[in-house]
Amino acid sequence: MKAIVQNEYGSPEALQLQEIDKPEVKETQIRVRVRAAALNAGDYFSVRGSPWLVRLMVGFPKPKNYILGWDVAGEVDEVGKKVNRFHPGDIVFGSCQGALAEYACAAEEQFAIKPTNLTFEQAAAVPTAALTALQGLRDAGKVQAGQRVLINGASGGVGTFAVQIAKSLGAEVTGVCSTRNVDLVRSLGADHVIDYTQEDFTQGGPRYDLILDNVGNRSFSECRRALTPRGTLLPNTGHAGMGYVLTAFARSVFVRQQSRPFVETPNTQDLLVLKDLIEAGKVTPVLDKMYRLNESPKAIAYVGEGHARGKVVVVL
Numbered sequence: 001m002k003a004i005v006q007n008e009y010g011s012p013e014a015l016q017l018q019e020i021d022k023p024e025v026k027e028t029q030i031r032v033r034v035r036a037a038a039l040n041a042g043d044y045f046s047v048r049g050s051p052w053l054v055r056l057m058v059g060f061p062k063p064k065n066y067i068l069g070w071d072v073a074g075e076v077d078e079v080g081k082k083v084n085r086f087h088p089g090d091i092v093f094g095s096c097q098g099a100l101a102e103y104a105c106a107a108e109e110q111f112a113i114k115p116t117n118l119t120f121e122q123a124a125a126v127p128t129a130a131l132t133a134l135q136g137l138r139d140a141g142k143v144q145a146g147q148r149v150l151i152n153g154a155s156g157g158v159g160t161f162a163v164q165i166a167k168s169l170g171a172e173v174t175g176v177c178s179t180r181n182v183d184l185v186r187s188l189g190a191d192h193v194i195d196y197t198q199e200d201f202t203q204g205g206p207r208y209d210l211i212l213d214n215v216g217n218r219s220f221s222e223c224r225r226a227l228t229p230r231g232t233l234l235p236n237t238g239h240a241g242m243g244y245v246l247t248a249f250a251r252s253v254f255v256r257q258q259s260r261p262f263v264e265t266p267n268t269q270d271l272l273v274l275k276d277l278i279e280a281g282k283v284t285p286v287l288d289k290m291y292r293l294n295e296s297p298k299a300i301a302y303v304g305e306g307h308a309r310g311k312v313v314v315v316l
Protein backbone atom coordinates (compact mmCIF):
# COMPACT_ATOMS: atom_id res chain seq x y z
CA MET A 1 0.00 0.00 0.00
CA LYS A 2 1.02 3.64 -0.36
CA ALA A 3 1.76 5.71 2.78
CA ILE A 4 3.37 8.97 3.84
CA VAL A 5 6.47 7.98 5.82
CA GLN A 6 8.61 10.12 8.13
CA ASN A 7 12.25 9.20 8.90
CA GLU A 8 13.61 12.51 10.16
CA TYR A 9 12.51 15.70 11.95
CA GLY A 10 12.44 19.03 10.16
CA SER A 11 10.54 20.08 7.11
CA PRO A 12 7.43 18.50 5.51
CA GLU A 13 9.49 18.32 2.29
CA ALA A 14 11.44 15.40 3.79
CA LEU A 15 8.29 13.25 3.97
CA GLN A 16 8.16 10.40 1.47
CA LEU A 17 5.37 8.65 -0.34
CA GLN A 18 6.42 4.98 -0.07
CA GLU A 19 5.11 1.54 -0.97
CA ILE A 20 4.97 -0.47 2.28
CA ASP A 21 3.19 -3.58 3.66
CA LYS A 22 -0.45 -3.29 4.74
CA PRO A 23 -0.62 -3.10 8.57
CA GLU A 24 -1.59 -6.36 10.33
CA VAL A 25 -4.74 -6.07 12.39
CA LYS A 26 -4.34 -6.94 16.11
CA GLU A 27 -7.01 -8.80 18.15
CA THR A 28 -8.81 -5.66 19.39
CA GLN A 29 -8.26 -3.55 16.26
CA ILE A 30 -10.06 -2.85 13.03
CA ARG A 31 -8.34 -2.13 9.72
CA VAL A 32 -9.81 0.66 7.64
CA ARG A 33 -9.45 1.27 3.91
CA VAL A 34 -8.86 5.01 4.18
CA ARG A 35 -11.02 7.17 1.90
CA ALA A 36 -10.09 10.51 3.49
CA ALA A 37 -7.70 11.65 6.24
CA ALA A 38 -7.77 15.04 7.97
CA LEU A 39 -4.74 16.88 9.30
CA ASN A 40 -4.22 18.57 12.66
CA ALA A 41 -1.67 20.95 14.14
CA GLY A 42 -0.28 17.83 15.86
CA ASP A 43 0.78 16.39 12.47
CA TYR A 44 2.88 19.48 11.83
CA PHE A 45 4.40 19.19 15.34
CA SER A 46 5.26 15.52 14.57
CA VAL A 47 7.07 16.52 11.39
CA ARG A 48 8.97 19.31 13.14
CA GLY A 49 9.72 17.22 16.26
CA SER A 50 8.63 20.10 18.46
CA PRO A 51 7.24 20.64 21.06
CA TRP A 52 9.78 18.02 22.22
CA LEU A 53 7.12 15.90 23.92
CA VAL A 54 5.97 14.64 20.48
CA ARG A 55 9.32 12.85 20.05
CA LEU A 56 8.30 10.39 22.78
CA MET A 57 5.52 9.22 20.49
CA VAL A 58 6.99 9.72 17.02
CA GLY A 59 10.52 8.44 17.75
CA PHE A 60 13.65 9.31 19.70
CA PRO A 61 16.23 10.52 18.67
CA LYS A 62 14.55 10.32 15.23
CA PRO A 63 11.46 8.72 13.74
CA LYS A 64 11.74 5.32 12.06
CA ASN A 65 9.22 4.65 9.29
CA TYR A 66 6.60 6.65 11.23
CA ILE A 67 3.36 6.96 9.26
CA LEU A 68 1.75 10.35 9.71
CA GLY A 69 -1.92 11.26 10.15
CA TRP A 70 -4.46 10.68 12.86
CA ASP A 71 -8.04 11.21 11.59
CA VAL A 72 -9.81 8.98 9.07
CA ALA A 73 -13.04 8.04 7.40
CA GLY A 74 -13.28 4.86 5.36
CA GLU A 75 -14.49 1.30 5.07
CA VAL A 76 -13.68 -1.50 7.52
CA ASP A 77 -11.55 -4.02 5.66
CA GLU A 78 -10.72 -6.54 8.40
CA VAL A 79 -11.47 -6.92 12.13
CA GLY A 80 -9.43 -8.54 14.94
CA LYS A 81 -10.66 -11.70 16.73
CA LYS A 82 -11.90 -9.80 19.78
CA VAL A 83 -13.73 -7.04 17.90
CA ASN A 84 -17.51 -7.26 18.25
CA ARG A 85 -18.78 -3.79 17.36
CA PHE A 86 -17.68 -3.61 13.69
CA HIS A 87 -17.74 -5.85 10.64
CA PRO A 88 -15.98 -5.72 7.25
CA GLY A 89 -17.85 -3.31 5.02
CA ASP A 90 -18.92 -0.93 7.82
CA ILE A 91 -18.38 2.74 6.96
CA VAL A 92 -16.62 4.41 9.89
CA PHE A 93 -14.84 7.53 11.09
CA GLY A 94 -12.38 7.89 13.93
CA SER A 95 -8.85 8.40 15.20
CA CYS A 96 -6.17 6.17 13.80
CA GLN A 97 -2.43 6.77 14.00
CA GLY A 98 -1.01 6.28 10.51
CA ALA A 99 -4.00 7.76 8.69
CA LEU A 100 -1.99 9.07 5.72
CA ALA A 101 -2.00 5.65 4.06
CA GLU A 102 -4.28 3.46 1.99
CA TYR A 103 -4.98 1.26 5.06
CA ALA A 104 -4.71 2.02 8.78
CA CYS A 105 -5.37 0.03 11.99
CA ALA A 106 -6.50 1.13 15.45
CA ALA A 107 -8.51 -0.08 18.46
CA GLU A 108 -12.23 -0.37 17.83
CA GLU A 109 -12.93 2.08 20.73
CA GLN A 110 -11.50 4.87 18.56
CA PHE A 111 -14.20 4.55 15.87
CA ALA A 112 -17.92 4.94 15.28
CA ILE A 113 -20.20 4.46 12.29
CA LYS A 114 -19.94 7.52 9.99
CA PRO A 115 -22.70 10.15 10.23
CA THR A 116 -25.13 9.41 7.40
CA ASN A 117 -25.25 13.01 6.14
CA LEU A 118 -21.48 13.51 5.71
CA THR A 119 -19.13 12.71 2.84
CA PHE A 120 -15.91 10.81 3.63
CA GLU A 121 -14.01 14.11 3.46
CA GLN A 122 -16.34 15.81 5.94
CA ALA A 123 -16.37 12.79 8.29
CA ALA A 124 -12.56 12.58 8.36
CA ALA A 125 -12.49 16.22 9.45
CA VAL A 126 -14.40 15.49 12.64
CA PRO A 127 -12.54 13.26 15.14
CA THR A 128 -9.61 15.10 16.76
CA ALA A 129 -10.81 18.67 16.27
CA ALA A 130 -14.44 18.09 17.25
CA LEU A 131 -13.54 15.81 20.18
CA THR A 132 -11.15 18.50 21.43
CA ALA A 133 -13.90 21.11 21.25
CA LEU A 134 -16.50 18.81 22.85
CA GLN A 135 -14.33 17.52 25.68
CA GLY A 136 -12.85 20.97 26.34
CA LEU A 137 -16.19 22.78 26.54
CA ARG A 138 -18.34 20.07 28.13
CA ASP A 139 -15.86 18.30 30.46
CA ALA A 140 -12.98 20.67 31.26
CA GLY A 141 -15.04 23.86 30.89
CA LYS A 142 -18.36 22.48 32.21
CA VAL A 143 -20.27 24.93 30.02
CA GLN A 144 -23.81 25.65 31.21
CA ALA A 145 -26.68 27.12 29.20
CA GLY A 146 -26.65 30.91 29.31
CA GLN A 147 -22.94 31.22 30.07
CA ARG A 148 -20.77 33.56 28.01
CA VAL A 149 -18.09 31.64 26.13
CA LEU A 150 -15.29 33.14 24.04
CA ILE A 151 -13.50 31.03 21.42
CA ASN A 152 -10.10 32.45 20.44
CA GLY A 153 -9.08 31.06 17.04
CA ALA A 154 -12.74 30.51 16.11
CA SER A 155 -12.04 29.97 12.40
CA GLY A 156 -9.57 27.06 12.70
CA GLY A 157 -10.04 23.31 12.91
CA VAL A 158 -10.96 23.21 16.61
CA GLY A 159 -12.56 26.67 16.65
CA THR A 160 -15.15 26.04 13.92
CA PHE A 161 -16.40 22.99 15.85
CA ALA A 162 -16.15 24.81 19.20
CA VAL A 163 -18.44 27.67 18.11
CA GLN A 164 -21.12 25.19 17.01
CA ILE A 165 -20.77 22.89 20.04
CA ALA A 166 -20.82 25.79 22.52
CA LYS A 167 -24.05 26.98 20.86
CA SER A 168 -25.52 23.48 21.11
CA LEU A 169 -24.73 23.57 24.86
CA GLY A 170 -26.79 26.77 25.12
CA ALA A 171 -23.94 29.26 25.59
CA GLU A 172 -23.79 32.84 24.33
CA VAL A 173 -20.80 32.55 22.02
CA THR A 174 -18.19 35.10 20.95
CA GLY A 175 -15.71 34.06 18.27
CA VAL A 176 -12.34 35.76 17.70
CA CYS A 177 -10.90 35.62 14.17
CA SER A 178 -9.37 37.82 11.46
CA THR A 179 -11.36 40.04 9.07
CA ARG A 180 -11.60 37.48 6.25
CA ASN A 181 -13.23 34.94 8.61
CA VAL A 182 -15.82 37.16 10.34
CA ASP A 183 -18.69 36.04 8.08
CA LEU A 184 -17.71 32.38 8.39
CA VAL A 185 -17.69 32.47 12.21
CA ARG A 186 -21.01 34.33 12.27
CA SER A 187 -22.50 31.73 9.89
CA LEU A 188 -21.52 28.99 12.36
CA GLY A 189 -23.86 30.57 14.92
CA ALA A 190 -21.59 32.88 16.93
CA ASP A 191 -23.66 35.59 18.67
CA HIS A 192 -20.74 38.04 18.54
CA VAL A 193 -17.58 38.12 16.47
CA ILE A 194 -14.40 40.02 17.37
CA ASP A 195 -12.01 40.80 14.52
CA TYR A 196 -8.60 40.52 16.20
CA THR A 197 -7.05 42.91 13.67
CA GLN A 198 -9.37 45.66 14.99
CA GLU A 199 -9.95 44.79 18.63
CA ASP A 200 -8.16 43.00 21.48
CA PHE A 201 -10.59 40.89 23.52
CA THR A 202 -8.44 41.24 26.65
CA GLN A 203 -8.70 45.07 26.67
CA GLY A 204 -11.68 46.04 28.76
CA GLY A 205 -14.63 44.60 26.82
CA PRO A 206 -17.24 42.13 28.10
CA ARG A 207 -16.25 39.38 30.54
CA TYR A 208 -16.62 35.67 29.84
CA ASP A 209 -17.34 32.64 32.02
CA LEU A 210 -15.09 30.55 29.79
CA ILE A 211 -12.35 31.26 27.25
CA LEU A 212 -11.24 28.44 24.95
CA ASP A 213 -7.88 29.63 23.65
CA ASN A 214 -6.82 27.80 20.48
CA VAL A 215 -4.10 30.35 19.68
CA GLY A 216 -1.97 31.00 22.79
CA ASN A 217 -1.08 34.60 21.91
CA ARG A 218 -2.39 35.95 25.24
CA SER A 219 -0.98 35.18 28.70
CA PHE A 220 -3.18 33.97 31.56
CA SER A 221 -2.80 37.40 33.18
CA GLU A 222 -4.15 39.08 30.03
CA CYS A 223 -7.00 36.57 29.69
CA ARG A 224 -7.95 37.16 33.35
CA ARG A 225 -9.01 40.70 32.40
CA ALA A 226 -11.64 39.18 30.09
CA LEU A 227 -12.81 36.51 32.56
CA THR A 228 -15.56 36.82 35.16
CA PRO A 229 -14.27 36.65 38.77
CA ARG A 230 -14.69 32.86 38.77
CA GLY A 231 -14.17 32.33 35.03
CA THR A 232 -12.04 29.63 33.44
CA LEU A 233 -9.38 29.65 30.74
CA LEU A 234 -8.89 26.50 28.67
CA PRO A 235 -5.38 26.87 27.20
CA ASN A 236 -5.60 24.66 24.11
CA THR A 237 -2.50 25.31 22.13
CA GLY A 238 0.48 23.25 21.11
CA HIS A 239 1.78 26.27 19.19
CA ALA A 240 2.57 28.18 22.39
CA GLY A 241 4.28 25.12 23.93
CA MET A 242 4.06 23.40 27.32
CA GLY A 243 5.66 26.39 29.10
CA TYR A 244 2.60 28.50 28.31
CA VAL A 245 0.18 25.86 29.57
CA LEU A 246 2.17 25.11 32.75
CA THR A 247 2.75 28.79 33.59
CA ALA A 248 -0.96 29.54 33.23
CA PHE A 249 -1.81 26.55 35.42
CA ALA A 250 0.73 27.52 38.12
CA ARG A 251 -0.52 31.14 38.21
CA SER A 252 -4.14 30.04 38.49
CA VAL A 253 -3.40 28.23 41.78
CA PHE A 254 -3.15 31.65 43.50
CA VAL A 255 -6.33 33.26 42.10
CA ARG A 256 -10.03 32.44 41.86
CA GLN A 257 -10.00 32.34 38.07
CA GLN A 258 -8.88 28.96 36.78
CA SER A 259 -6.63 27.77 33.97
CA ARG A 260 -7.54 24.20 33.12
CA PRO A 261 -5.42 22.36 30.54
CA PHE A 262 -6.96 19.23 29.03
CA VAL A 263 -6.01 16.50 26.59
CA GLU A 264 -8.43 15.14 24.00
CA THR A 265 -9.15 11.41 24.32
CA PRO A 266 -10.58 9.51 21.35
CA ASN A 267 -13.52 7.25 22.24
CA THR A 268 -16.61 5.81 20.56
CA GLN A 269 -19.06 7.29 23.04
CA ASP A 270 -18.06 10.89 22.26
CA LEU A 271 -17.87 10.17 18.52
CA LEU A 272 -21.51 9.06 18.82
CA VAL A 273 -22.38 12.32 20.63
CA LEU A 274 -20.85 14.18 17.67
CA LYS A 275 -22.62 11.92 15.16
CA ASP A 276 -25.95 12.82 16.82
CA LEU A 277 -25.16 16.56 16.74
CA ILE A 278 -24.12 16.30 13.07
CA GLU A 279 -27.16 14.27 12.01
CA ALA A 280 -29.40 16.73 13.88
CA GLY A 281 -27.87 19.54 11.81
CA LYS A 282 -26.37 21.27 14.87
CA VAL A 283 -22.75 20.73 13.82
CA THR A 284 -21.31 20.76 10.29
CA PRO A 285 -17.60 20.37 9.52
CA VAL A 286 -15.98 23.29 7.72
CA LEU A 287 -13.55 22.15 5.03
CA ASP A 288 -10.69 24.30 3.82
CA LYS A 289 -8.30 22.84 1.22
CA MET A 290 -8.21 19.27 -0.08
CA TYR A 291 -5.07 17.48 -1.25
CA ARG A 292 -4.12 14.11 -2.82
CA LEU A 293 -1.98 11.65 -0.81
CA ASN A 294 1.18 12.56 -2.77
CA GLU A 295 0.54 16.23 -1.91
CA SER A 296 0.57 15.55 1.88
CA PRO A 297 3.86 17.46 2.47
CA LYS A 298 2.21 20.57 0.96
CA ALA A 299 -0.91 19.98 3.06
CA ILE A 300 1.09 19.67 6.29
CA ALA A 301 3.10 22.80 5.50
CA TYR A 302 -0.19 24.67 4.99
CA VAL A 303 -1.53 23.45 8.36
CA GLY A 304 1.77 24.54 9.95
CA GLU A 305 1.16 28.14 8.86
CA GLY A 306 -1.63 28.27 11.48
CA HIS A 307 -4.21 30.01 9.30
CA ALA A 308 -6.45 27.19 8.11
CA ARG A 309 -10.16 27.98 7.69
CA GLY A 310 -11.65 24.85 9.23
CA LYS A 311 -10.09 21.52 8.32
CA VAL A 312 -7.49 20.44 5.77
CA VAL A 313 -8.22 17.03 4.23
CA VAL A 314 -6.23 14.50 2.21
CA VAL A 315 -8.41 12.51 -0.18
CA LEU A 316 -7.41 8.97 -1.19
Ligand SMILES: NC(=O)c1ccc[n+]([C@@H]2O[C@H](COP(=O)([O-])OP(=O)(O)OC[C@H]3O[C@@H](n4cnc5c(N)ncnc54)[C@H](OP(=O)(O)O)[C@@H]3O)[C@@H](O)[C@H]2O)c1
Nearest residue numbers: 041153155156157158178214237238239263264306307308
Ligand atom coordinates in the same frame (compact mmCIF):
# COMPACT_ATOMS: atom_id res chain seq x y z
N1 LIG B 1 -5.93 19.76 24.02
C1 LIG B 1 -5.78 18.86 23.07
O1 LIG B 1 -5.80 17.64 23.32
C2 LIG B 1 -5.64 19.34 21.65
C3 LIG B 1 -6.07 18.52 20.59
C4 LIG B 1 -5.99 19.02 19.29
C5 LIG B 1 -5.46 20.29 19.05
N2 LIG B 1 -5.03 21.03 20.11
C6 LIG B 1 -4.45 22.37 19.88
O2 LIG B 1 -5.45 23.20 19.37
C7 LIG B 1 -4.83 24.31 18.74
C8 LIG B 1 -5.67 24.78 17.58
O3 LIG B 1 -5.73 23.77 16.61
P1 LIG B 1 -6.48 24.00 15.26
O4 LIG B 1 -6.51 22.68 14.57
O5 LIG B 1 -7.76 24.70 15.49
O6 LIG B 1 -5.48 25.00 14.50
P2 LIG B 1 -5.69 25.69 13.09
O7 LIG B 1 -6.69 24.91 12.31
O8 LIG B 1 -4.33 25.91 12.54
O9 LIG B 1 -6.40 27.09 13.40
C9 LIG B 1 -5.74 28.15 13.86
C10 LIG B 1 -6.71 29.34 13.71
O10 LIG B 1 -6.23 30.34 14.57
C11 LIG B 1 -6.53 31.58 13.97
N3 LIG B 1 -5.61 32.60 14.47
C12 LIG B 1 -4.29 32.80 14.19
N4 LIG B 1 -3.84 33.86 14.88
C13 LIG B 1 -4.88 34.33 15.62
C14 LIG B 1 -5.03 35.40 16.54
N5 LIG B 1 -4.03 36.22 16.83
N6 LIG B 1 -6.24 35.56 17.14
C15 LIG B 1 -7.28 34.73 16.85
N7 LIG B 1 -7.21 33.73 15.96
C16 LIG B 1 -6.02 33.52 15.36
C17 LIG B 1 -6.38 31.37 12.48
O11 LIG B 1 -7.26 32.26 11.82
P3 LIG B 1 -6.77 33.50 10.92
O12 LIG B 1 -6.28 32.91 9.64
O13 LIG B 1 -8.01 34.29 10.76
O14 LIG B 1 -5.68 34.20 11.67
C18 LIG B 1 -6.79 29.90 12.31
O15 LIG B 1 -8.12 29.82 11.82
C19 LIG B 1 -3.42 23.83 18.32
O16 LIG B 1 -2.44 24.64 18.92
C20 LIG B 1 -3.36 22.40 18.83
O17 LIG B 1 -2.10 22.11 19.37
C21 LIG B 1 -5.11 20.58 21.38
